[in-house]
Amino acid sequence: xxxxxxxxxxxxxxxxxxxxxxxxxxxxxxxxxxxxxxxxxxxxxxxxxxxxxxxxxxxxxxxxxxxxxxxxxxxxxxxxxxxxxxxxxxxxxxxxxxxxxx
Numbered sequence: 001x002x003x004x005x006x007x008x009x010x011x012x013x014x015x016x017x018x019x020x021x022x023x024x025x026x027x028x029x030x031x032x033x034x035x036x037x038x039x040x041x042x043x044x045x046x047x048x049x050x051x052x053x054x055x056x057x058x059x060x061x062x063x064x065x066x067x068x069x070x071x072x073x074x075x076x077x078x079x080x081x082x083x084x085x086x087x088x089x090x091x092x093x094x095x096x097x098x099x100x101x102x
Contacts, residue, residue, distance in 0.1 A: 001031050005045040005059065005076075016045050016058040025061050032069035039071045046076035046094040048085045066090060 007013070007020035032039065047059045055063055066074060073091040085092040 001028065001039070001041050003028065003041060003043040003062065005043040016056065018058045018061075021059055021061050025065065028062060028065055032065055032071065037072075039069070040073050040075065041066065041071055042075040044076065045078045046083070046092065047074065048083070048087065048092050049079055049094070050083055 003024055005016045005021070007015065007017040009020065010017060028041075041062070043059075043062075045056065045059065047055050047063050049056070067088055067090065071090055073093065076092070076094045079094045081094075083094040
């Protein structure tokens, strides 16, 4: 599933906003609520980054659903280095070569 993390309503700011993330939660929940194997999510901004202490709170609603429905992995770009995290068994990968623009 591809999600739009930059908030298009912030004309001069391509960062996520909590309101924009929350607006996509009903659709995401419907997509994740299935018996599909191999569920992957991808978006431009990462939920985890080695520079942060914790998650990007603006993407927290997605993170909650990822663990509720036990996705297979999450992919993101934005950070211009390779990073990977394993959080409760879910791989989170960020890669400079994976810039995701929607």
